[in-house]
């Protein structure tokens with residue numbers, strides 16, 4: 001499979017790889033996908049008192065497009081409010097990375113991941 | 127990268143091989159206006175006679191490698207066609223006697239899809255599960271045999287995991303029940319000794335391009351004593367004893383013959399060299415955590431090593447290893463997102479199936495290639511594990527099976 005330039009860039013230099021302590025109150029964790037399906041994404045956000053995402057990290061098991069989708073997403077969510085982050089659509093990620101049709105599911109997974117992370121944060125801080 | 131060619135290091139010899147220079151030289155004698163270009167079926171002039179002599183010489187070389195009589199070798203366009211001809215041909219010919227066939231889940235698609243077609247025609251097919259090491263259990267095979275079973279088709283060497291089936295034992299079980307036994311030997315001819323004069327095998331498929339011959343060329347061994355009957359799948363001028371019509375492709379046939387001749391001469395030394403390379407590769411990787419060999423290690427063809435790197439997804443690994451020409455699963459299935467059906471059939475969990483890489487070495491692989499490969503693989507696996515949440519969890523001692531994953 002031939003990959004687009006942006007996918008390659010994120011794959012070779014993934015941004016914001018890491019892990020936060022998921023028990024901390026200001027951290028939201030979203031883990032989506034399944035090993036059996038060939039991709040698992042863990043996206044974590046650190047939220048400040050104003051409800052703004054001040055940092056985000058990820059780890060992804062999956063193909064290059066899945067890694068790139070989650071890497072790009074961590075860049076995008078930083079500085080956004082929770083609602084703004086939730087409003088990011090998979091189609092925007094897919095477009096930015098020029099994902100081929102067979103890889104659209106990777107961007108869907110990334111959208112699921114940020115939604116799950118926001119949910120997790122809100123549940124903890126409800 | 128290969129230093130000399132600046133191309134990726136080729137470790138996909140199970141997918142195909144380059145044509146050996148010596149084979150190319152033979153083939154060129156049959157191409158061009160000054161070459162021996164006649165139709166081997168032309169009986170009325172020297173052009174035809176010379177071409178026919180070349181074809182018969184090639185048939186002899188092929189027969190010699192596998193201990194057959196040249197009259198038992200039928201030329202086809204490849205192992206795919208040979209599998210189709212053997213399976214459908216025998217099933218159709220014996221339709222009145224019975225309509226049950228036995229094969230294994232890890233067979234090549236050429237076998238599985240021929241069986242699927244027969245199912246659509248009303249036949250019944252039993253797809254055996256292999257054992258965890260990839261080998262067929264003889265007792266399970268025997269238990270699947272019925273009075274209306276007309277054919278058993280089991281491959282000799284598996285294209286993904288390289289395991290060698292005990293075709294002698296399977297053949298003997300078939301003989302006892304008077305069931306025709308077909309073996310797909312596309313991956314074993316020239317790599318594992320085969321003596322059809324003594325083996326209880328009725329039909330055997332061969333391919334030229336897996337052993338340094340041309341693509342689009344193969345053969346089917348059809349035993350003469352006792353004679354195995356099958357229905358032709360390609361009708362026309364009645365070539366190849368009526369079993370496969372079509373003008374014989376002289377240059378291709380000569381290429382296959384030369385490739386088989388060379389294999390016969392060099393197989394023993396080549397295998398020793400390949401085993402050394404395979405051991406070098408495995409020795410360079412086996413101390414890594416969570417790596418698993420797929421398929422039996424002992425009962426395995428010399429040039430194949432299929433490894434799962436747990437917690438790393440295969441496609442991303444291929445992407446990281448762009449300086450190596452390797453495959454994740456088989457070349458036929460790597461375009462789809464499904465994990466390898468062969469590894470699944472072994473009972474490997476889906477993660478391990480998703481994280482498998484097949485390394486297949488051959489005539490032009492060097493020890494230096496393997497050294498470079500080991501370096502690349504270790505770096506790539508480490509990098510991807512750093513990125514893998516599953517690796518994190520494994521390191522934290524979390525049992526991945528205890529988690530309720532949302533399948534998507």
Ligand SMILES: Cc1ncc(COP(=O)(O)O)c(C=O)c1O
Pocket residue numbers: 140141203204205206207234236281283284285310312313332333334335342343344
């Ligand atoms: C076991 C096996 N059978 C059949 C085939 C098909 O052979 P061919 O490419 O000659 O049609 C292959 C090669 O892909 C193979 O590995």
